[in-house]
Amino acid sequence: MARFLRKPDSSEVRLPGAEDAGDYKEGPARTESPARTEPPAGTAAPHGRAKVPGLGRPGREVLLWVSGLPVLVVLILAVLPLLTSSYALFNLMDQILILGVFAMSYDILLGYTGIVSFGHVLFFGTGAYTVAIILKHTGPGLGFLLLAVFGTVLISLVISLVIGYLSLRVKDVYYAMITLAFAELFAIIAEKWRGATNGADGFSFRIPHFLEDPILFYYFILVFAVLTVILVRRFIHSPTGRVLLSIRENEKRAEFLGYNVIRFKLISTLVAGVVAGLAGIAWALQQAFVSTGVMATDKTIDALLITTIGGSGTLYGAFIGSGLTNFASDRLSSLAEHYPLLQRWHLIFGLLYILIVLFFPGGILGFFRGKRAGKGARGYRTGLQKGQR
């Protein structure tokens, strides 16, 4: 797999993730010239000259869209229904993809902007509740679903602005705590506002008819996941996205480049929030049911685990992590009947997470890209010294 991922530098094949530089070659592989090191996962790629003479701009555009392992994976996923008809598997895949999108939205904050939020689930939960409440009161029409989507985006924007304004002006550490407090607030509202949410019991609702078929729904989710990945990647590679990276790397320097750091963090929060809200909608549709579980801080922590283990700052790492955790919880649940300790698979992932933070900040994806971080935990944003707070 490593060999597949690292083509010789004369080709146009690009690696997935933040190292994408558009139509420019990758840096030389580590084994070829030891003097040049590859940048760790989640950084800008070395930008050399374009290496495909003769291919005009449209050709390059196509190559931008179609290359590498991710496409292969998507193709496999697309033909899955032809290979099996296990509804349980589709269920699992739905969850993996939806939570993957959620974790990817978290990666925008953590891996690309360097923000640790403990409140991210509130966007997810808001999306879930929005679609559930609307569909419950109006009926399972496609139009109402679109209304719910629109409503979620709007609400996410407003919430991001409010919370962002209150919490982004302070230090990282405060931000983590403040977002946690807000998330808990939302969770309590969800529990106590029984009129709207039916509290901890939750409620089910009818989803649009065409989504009721598991295979159609699976394709719906697959398309949703692919679209969000493409959009988020676009965002990450945009000038704005690049600025976010610089903020992650060295916030002070970004400020002294003339960037209004707070505003950019806000943009990052907005985008991440909207994507999380959409994931929440997908989740609610998949379950055809909502309860306070969609607002639980556990989900934020899951996102953190998934993103970090899969590889933060890579976008695709979120899906790897999601696949791993969901698959594990699914399989281990059945095994747990015999081995009670396995019920606490979170424990194993927690330990794995600690190891990764300490020794392999690139996560699984980073590891396979050959980025065994010699720097350990210092692979994370180091611009912040104690004196600077």
Added chain:
Amino acid sequence: MSEPIIRTEQLTINFGGQAAVDQVSLDVAAHTFTSIIGPNGAGKTTFFNLLSGELQPSAGKIFFKGQEITRLPAHERTRRGLGRTFQITNVFPHLTVRENVRLAVQARAGVHYRLLRHHRKYRQFAEKAEDLLESVYLGDKMDLPAQALAHGDKRKLELAIILALEAEVLLLDEPTAGMAVEEVPGILELLGQLKAGGEHTILLVEHKLDMVLSLSDTLVVLVNGRLLAAGEPRQIMDNDTVQAAYLGGMPL
């Protein structure tokens, strides 16, 4: 004689009862090279921090190109043309050298809020970045992550960054600090070129007196946060008060 490009009026900042910068009033003329010297702890870096916006003064005012910027946030000052390098090198460690400068070019171009694919405008930013890196003799290291550079090269990178920002005023905080002896002439040459180019106003904080004397049009002496003297280098060096207060305790 036109308006000084930087002017401070009784600029003061207090930390816990002590004035780190004490009523400093200074005029800096455009296109000049001014060096700020003084014993350790004299408030030189703090003064820079006040100018660049990292710190808010307790009293006093700052004017830049005739306009008051005392309450302006740091990023705004940068955008108006005030560039700053730091005592401890401040770059983007895991990004490539090229990307470091490209980001500065992009910042200067004001292309901030485009959420579309960046490679359309990308090319000219990258090209400009490469040109700048060539001019500071880092052309062969563009693909390295910034943290892989030698200390002296990191300083050059920082210089390239603020040049990319097209800063009219360069605040250089001890650019040769921590450098190996062989790296210093490289920086000196670059500074000389900048001065000769005549487009920038340079404020330099340094301890190496020979460097300071060879480059400066004006010398400013800070001791205990106060402006002790300002003027022509030779005059300052011959000044008895300066000799006593500063050179007495100064590692040469």
Added chain:
Amino acid sequence: MGMATFINLTVNGLSTGMMIFLLASGLSLIFGLMGVLNFAHGSLFMLGGYTGVVVFAHSGSFILALVSAMLVGVSVGWVVERLTVRRVYGNAIAQILITTGVMIVLNELVKAVFGPDIIATPVPPLLAGSWAIGSVILIKYRLFTLAVGLVVAVTVHLLLTKTRLGMVVRAGVENPEMVQALGINIRQVFSLVFAFGAALAALGGVMMAPAVGAVNPDMGLQNQMLAFIVVVIGGMGSFLGSALGSILVGLAGAYTAWFLPEASLAVNVLLMAVVLLLRPNGLFGMGGE
């Protein structure tokens, strides 16, 4: 609301505040001195509670429960600091991430051993019941927690102001480099403060258990959040700030709970939001950038 109720609520609020204070003061000191935001602090609180349950069940002695809880706090805190936190000094993001990981692991361990459900913890017989003074009913256990909280607060204050170690800690909060330059092994001081903070947290946990009547694996995170609100309001690194913040939060929670039980957390979050708007560094915060 009559006077009796008011006094009752006040005592309740203060006593809750005291227990939060035990949690918040450690958090605040650790951050003030080392710049570490310990997301696992609540887990230490929870461990204290569970230790108390186990020890009390086996020995019947509440004192022993308190002491062993603190011992567990110190030891776990020491181990955590040496194994994980120590490696990430100076790196704020990594600290948050690592301590969150520790929190997850500790929580899961407890769930694995004790199960995810609550375990009832009745008030020890000696402290059960209440006194009636006129129409005012004072719950004995609440008064007890108030007393313990005050004793701890005074003790720590004296430690900070009157002992050499305390002075080192306070100086370290202001200026760690200088302290190091004086030849003091700042790392050891860090470990000590971390372990001490952990002990306080554990004490808070074992005291809180009989007050609410049960322990559960989530009690750590829930109370940690209140502690966070306290340090935001009071200011990081300020002992006085966490004391006042705890009182404020405790009282606000108690009074609100009487009118509108659902709203007590909301009120505290609102308080935090207001403080953030007016004084982003808290009422007594350090670090004024």
